[in-house]
Amino acid sequence: MNESLDIIGSYLIGGAIVLALVALTLTYNNRAQETKLSEIAQRTTQDAGKIIEYDFNKLGYRVTTGNKIISITKSSITFLADLDNNATTDTITYSVIKQNDGLYLSREVTAGSQTKSWTMPVQSFNISGIDSTGSSTYNTANVKGISISFVTSKQSSSLYTIGAFWQRDFFPKNL
Numbered sequence: 001m002n003e004s005l006d007i008i009g010s011y012l013i014g015g016a017i018v019l020a021l022v023a024l025t026l027t028y029n030n031r032a033q034e035t036k037l038s039e040i041a042q043r044t045t046q047d048a049g050k051i052i053e054y055d056f057n058k059l060g061y062r063v064t065t066g067n068k069i070i071s072i073t074k075s076s077i078t079f080l081a082d083l084d085n086n087a088t089t090d091t092i093t094y095s096v097i098k099q100n101d102g103l104y105l106s107r108e109v110t111a112g113s114q115t116k117s118w119t120m121p122v123q124s125f126n127i128s129g130i131d132s133t134g135s136s137t138y139n140t141a142n143v144k145g146i147s148i149s150f151v152t153s154k155q156s157s158s159l160y161t162i163g164a165f166w167q168r169d170f171f172p173k174n175l
Helices: 002-057
Strands: 069-073 077-082 090-099 104-111 113-123 124-130 145-155 163-168
Touching: 002 069, 002 090, 002 104, 002 145, 002 163, 077 104, 104 124, 113 145
Parallel strands: none
Antiparallel strands: 069 077, 077 090, 090 104, 104 113, 124 145, 145 163
């Protein structure tokens, strides 16, 4: 009888240890996944930020006539610049589009008759012009700088969303 109780007790203790190890492994796997999602969100934000910085620092470059900013709203901007330094004015548009129940930041560059574009999922995107007094404006004639912010996010397996925030103010020399 004592041997049976010893065997049953050993199975119960062994089972508890195995369950604890499985729970520990699952917890570490979940944390590793969240860390990877966080890294992806930060890398995506950083890469998009580099492209935006390049484009907005070139705003108005080699544009000799007319307005350099064609239009600006809270969620979009269209401007002119010579991005690839080939003496041809390019039209660059950043806008927020809705696709598949999500928001995407869209970038389109039109050079002559050729258009190149990419999209990136975002949680939010805001843009505004800055006038000479530092106030927000959407009047293209008064814009002296541009303020941009966006949030990228990746859905985590847990109850929260992992994301990254990016914000910059630009004061291009060519405005």
